[in-house]
Amino acid sequence: MADDVTGLSARLGEVIGDRAGEWDREGRLPDEVLRELASAGLLCPQVPSAYGGLGLDSRGGGELTAHVGSLCSSVRSVMTSQQMVAGSIERLGDEAQRAAYLPRLAGGEIAAAAFSEPGAGSDLSAMATTIRADGDTVVVDGRKSWITTSAYADLLLVFGRFGDAAAAVMVPADAPGVTVERIGEPLGCRAAGHADITLDGVRVPAGAVLGRTGLPLPFLVTAALAHGRLSVAWGCVGILRACLAEARAHARTREQFGVPIARHQLVARHLAEIYTAEQIAARACEHASHCWDTGSPDMVTATVLAKHVSATHAVSGAGAALQVLASAGARDGHTVARAHRDARLMEIIEGSSEMCTLILADHVLATAD
Ligand SMILES: Cc1cc2nc3c(=O)[nH]c(=O)nc-3n(C[C@H](O)[C@H](O)[C@H](O)COP(=O)(O)OP(=O)(O)OC[C@H]3O[C@@H](n4cnc5c(N)ncnc54)[C@H](O)[C@@H]3O)c2cc1C
Structure with a gap:
């Protein structure tokens, strides 16, 4: 480093x-x-x-x-x-x-980024939030769901329809017409400030629209999500590193049948699996970051791959770590118990595992022989 x-x-x-x-x-x-x-x-x-x-x-x-x-x-x-x-x-x-x-x-x-809506999760083309011009202001109306960080945010980046196309606008979280309702007891990342947001006739200066209005929604969403996906992917590497450290320490010190449990080969196998998951996820993230740092055209695909690989391996790795710790990791708030719940959400957000799979399949089919 x-x-x-x-x-x-x-x-x-x-x-x-x-x-x-x-x-x-x-x-x-x-x-x-x-x-x-x-x-x-x-x-x-x-x-x-x-x-x-x-x-x-x-x-x-x-x-x-x-x-x-x-x-x-x-x-x-x-x-x-x-x-x-x-x-x-x-x-x-x-x-x-x-x-x-x-x-x-x-x-x-x-700041928080708001794409998802009650009727637009995986399918963001169903987004119903509207942004319309009114003199030297724009007016935003709509509902956003499960927006991470929004319970703490000063600024909201809101995506919506603008006529036949789309726009992304910076909205102060305390602007008149903005209501932020915290989501209670999420499965994981419980302190991340998830909230649902209602935007009711929220008026902001036209200069708060990023770039210009009337851009294609897929362009706007992909540009923003790419940052989120790579960040989530690296976060999953962190989950795996924490799980590996906990599982290794426990397997070395916990004794059953007269020996440390690491000596039981079925337990050792879990350790190897967590290590493998961490290494695969880290390599995928390093490759994606290398693409970003060198301006490679493979950047978007490498990022989706990194997110997909890291999220799925974080889920399997955290599951293996919990198996090694067993009751010692089964308490609410324990690092491995948290990792298990947090990792599971990583397969849902920033493009679910299914959506990542579809994007990667499209990439395969679009690639020349
Ligand atoms: C913890 C958490 C944090 C979040 N943070 C944010 C945030 O900060 N900003 C934001 O805008 N949103 C956020 N979201 C929303 C998140 O982006 C959506 O939950 C996600 O896009 C999935 O949408 P959905 O939950 O409506 O599921 P749905 O779209 O209803 O999907 C349900 C299931 O069907 C599958 N599915 C859907 N369509 C297809 C298809 N064509 N082929 C195969 N399978 C399909 C999905 O993969 C999923 O398994 C967050 C959600 C959670 C849980």
Whole structure:
């Protein structure tokens, strides 16, 4: 790991400490922790230094995300939201918007990205939220579902229809007409601030629309989701690293039938499986980040592959770790119990495993012999 990433990881470790289980049970991240991470630019470490960010490349940002994922998937989820919004501003916004918003995100404000709706989950083309021009403002109406981080957010990046096409607009979370309702007791990432959002005649300046209106929805969504997918993928590497450490320590010290359980070959096999899962997920993420850092045209496909591989291996790896720990890992709030629940959600978000499979199949069919 590069020195700057090692130093930032240490700082994150100090702020998060071993409190993830406590936050998970409470279903809430402390405000002072979020503000400390946000104001240090640690929630979106890839924002370029020209805009006040830490300026990490994709590989560095990924390793940092994996480290956070190994400590607390709820904080990692907030990082994913923040990175997704910052990345969208960089990709879709004009220079004035980059200069206006990125320093705010690198300097303490928190943001969430809102695509999903009650009738538009996997099929985002069914999105019903509307954004319409009215003089020098735009008006946003709609409902968004399960928006990670939104219970903590200052800013919401809202995607919606604009006439026959689409737009993405930055909405202050306290704007008149915005209602944020926290989702109680989610299966995993319980402190990630998931909420449903209603936007009722929300009026913001036209300059809050990223880039321009009337862009194709698939273009907007793919540009934003790519950031989220790679972040989730690296987060899954972190889950696997935490599971490997817990399973290894337990297998070495827990004795049954007169020997450490690691000496039972069926237990050792679980350890090998978790290690294999971590290595496969890490290599897929490293490849995807390399594509981002070199501007490779394979970037989008490599990112979907990394997300798919990492999420599925995080689920199998966390399951294997729970089997090694058995009752020792079966308590609510235990690292492995949390990992088991958190990993399961990674197969649903940012494009479910089924949707990733379909995208990869399309890629195969579109590739020349
Ligand atoms: C913890 C969590 C955090 C989230 N965070 C955010 C967020 O920050 N921002 C945001 O916008 N959204 C967020 N979401 C919403 C998330 O993106 C959606 O849940 C996801 O896209 C799936 O949509 P759905 O739940 O409506 O499932 P559905 O789309 O109803 O799918 C149900 C099942 O059918 C499968 N399926 C659907 N269509 C097909 C098909 N064509 N072929 C094969 N299988 C198919 C799906 O894979 C899934 O298994 C979050 C959700 C969760 C649970």
